Amino acid sequence: MKTEALFAPLIRGAIMEKARRPWIVHFVPGGEAGELSLALRSGEEQGAAGEIAAAFGASGFFKEGKIPLRVRLEYDGTGYSYLTAPCRGGIEKIRMGEVKDPWELQSLEAERGAFPGKPGDYGLSRSRVVKDRIALVTGGAQGFGEEIARGLVSAGAFVFIADLNRTGAERLAAALNEEYGKPAAFPIEVNVGDEASVENMAETAALECGGLDLCVSNAGVLRAQAILEQDISGFRFVTDINYVAFAIITKHCGRLMRAQHTASPSWTGDIIQINSKSGLEGSSKNGAYAGSKFGSIGLVQSFAKELVEYNIKVNAVCPGNFFDGPLWADPEKGLFVQYLKAGKAPGAKTVEDVKAFYESKVPMGRGCTGPDVIRAILYLVEQIYETGQALPVTGGQTMLN
Ligand SMILES: NC(=O)c1ccc[n+]([C@@H]2O[C@H](COP(=O)([O-])OP(=O)(O)OC[C@H]3O[C@@H](n4cnc5c(N)ncnc54)[C@H](O)[C@@H]3O)[C@@H](O)[C@H]2O)c1
Known part of the structure; x- marks a missing residue:
């Protein structure tokens, strides 16, 4: 991986550790001066992370919630410049020169404490x-x-x-x-x-x-x-x-x-x-x-x-059949058309008959949808005390032992 790509998540992590919320760090080819500049001795993950954290700590940034919006790293004779902002829209504003006072972007910052990785955070809506x-x-x-x-x-x-x-x-x-x-x-x-x-x-x-x-x-x-x-x-x-x-x-x-x-x-x-x-x-x-x-x-x-x-x-996430998606519903190559031709649904004369046959196999009587899968994803992200699981989202068609 390119050096500039290796450093970006280290800067992002260092900021998030202080900001306690997600942050965007955007590499700018060609490089601009940074509000915070530092020369790295190490180009390796652990060493560079330690140097970045120490430099941020010593810089006076992060006091009163201030975060540098331009960071420049020097390593091995090359400079790497990054813009940082609480949201992707903030990056565009800095890049387009719309931000006169860099701290005005702080008003875009969402609620502090929204840090789902911490066990003490209850009550987050999904x-x-x-x-x-x-x-x-x-x-x-x-x-x-x-x-x-x-x-x-x-x-x-x-x-x-x-x-x-x-x-x-x-x-x-x-x-x-x-x-x-x-x-x-x-x-x-x-x-x-x-x-x-x-x-x-x-x-x-x-x-x-x-x-x-x-x-x-x-x-x-x-x-x-x-x-x-x-x-x-x-x-x-x-x-x-x-x-x-x-x-x-x-x-x-x-x-x-x-x-x-x-x-x-x-x-x-x-x-x-x-x-x-x-x-x-x-x-x-x-x-x-x-x-x-x-x-x-x-x-x-x-x-x-x-x-x-x-x-x-x-x-x-283990979804059931997405009957409204292209795999099933495509009017030319979809599985409903194929299964109608192959006679897989007994007595079916139309694509709708085939769909009704497959829906009848689902206890909840319908196929899986995008929102069903999104709810499962948000649950898995929110649930910070579970890993390695396979979560069925099948309307009751498949149940775990
Ligand atoms: N459709 C269903 O009924 C259903 C049910 C359960 C699980 N799933 C799973 O959901 C996932 C999505 O299925 P879908 O039905 O929406 O598929 P789809 O065929 O409608 O879409 C698949 C997408 O993946 C892209 N893609 C294919 N090969 C790729 C590759 N090598 N690299 C990058 N992109 C590639 C395609 O361009 C397409 O945009 C799959 O993992 C599938 O097994 C689907």
């Missing part, structure tokens, strides 16, 4: 838990990912929409920025199956915002086939994107979160995998998918045990 936090959603351009990105933005988070479909990610980010009248989302093109691409995604999050508080690993694929006919290259593809890619994402987003933790030991980060009810119960003629989802729950449990040291929780 949506507040992600307010001003930085989130990233893979596969965020459509389907559940789009719903999650929209839900997180409406709850006040800044969201990276990371997707193979660059145009779709750009379109959604632009629509959200327009709808909310502020920088609310940022598109990143990524192939989650490609480690270099995922590393670049994490680097972009570091340079744009200084790190991440919530990573939603949502991108997933399905190639349903009977095992006796299984095309093994399709099986490997599903395993690569649903299972291996989750490990790659956890590696690189987890490193960013670890750097923040080094600088802010009380901060809590979340990695949430969008799994499936097929990760809890086998699925006939869909073994590649169910296997990749079952396996991912093993990864969730293992990574949860491993990353707890850095205050990173790792959990999964």
Whole structure:
């Protein structure tokens, strides 16, 4: 990772440790003078974090709640400049020269004490838990990912929409920025199956915002086939994107979160995998998918045990079928059309009949929706005494023992 991306989460963590709330740290290529400048002796995570914390402590900043809005680090003969603000909109205001008195941005600061990582914080309403936090959603351009990105933005988070479909990610980010009248989302093109691409995604999050508080690993694929006919290259593809890619994402987003933790030991980060009810119960003629989802729950449990040291929780949400999403409802390639042709719903003559057949399998009588998944995500972020769990959101269709 580039040096400027390594330093960004250390600055962000140092600020959050003092501010007790999320903060944005934005790298500025070319560099500007900082209100706070320091020459680092160490370019390594632990050493640099200690030097940054000591310099901030000695600087007189943070007294009376003041936080430097321009920070410049020198290391090994190179200067690195960052703008810092309580929200992404603040960064734009500083950049556009709209901020005359840098402290006026302090009025944008949300309530102090909104620090969900502290056991003493009770009474946070659910949506507040992600307010001003930085989130990233893979596969965020459509389907559940789009719903999650929209839900997180409406709850006040800044969201990276990371997707193979660059145009779709750009379109959604632009629509959200327009709808909310502020920088609310940022598109990143990524192939989650490609480690270099995922590393670049994490680097972009570091340079744009200084790190991440919530990573939603949502991108997933399905190639349903009977095992006796299984095309093994399709099986490997599903395993690569649903299972291996989750490990790659956890590696690189987890490193960013670890750097923040080094600088802010009380901060809590979340990695949430969008799994499936097929990760809890086998699925006939869909073994590649169910296997990749079952396996991912093993990864969730293992990574949860491993990353707890850095205050990173790792959990999964296991939704039921999203009948209104493109996977099921697409009028040409959707599963309803396919299942109608294949006669999978007994007696069904129309797509509506097929939908009614599948809805009747759900005790609550309907499919899973974006808001159902968002509520589960907010619950997992708010719940600071649980990790390694797979939370079903299936209308009662799948129940844990
Ligand atoms: N749709 C359902 O009924 C359902 C039910 C339970 C769980 N899920 C899970 O929810 C997640 C999203 O499913 P969906 O139905 O919304 O999917 P979708 O096919 O509608 O959207 C998936 C998104 O991921 C992106 N994507 C695909 N491969 C990618 C890659 N290699 N790198 C980056 N982005 C990539 C696509 O471009 C697309 O925008 C998946 O993990 C899926 O297993 C879906």
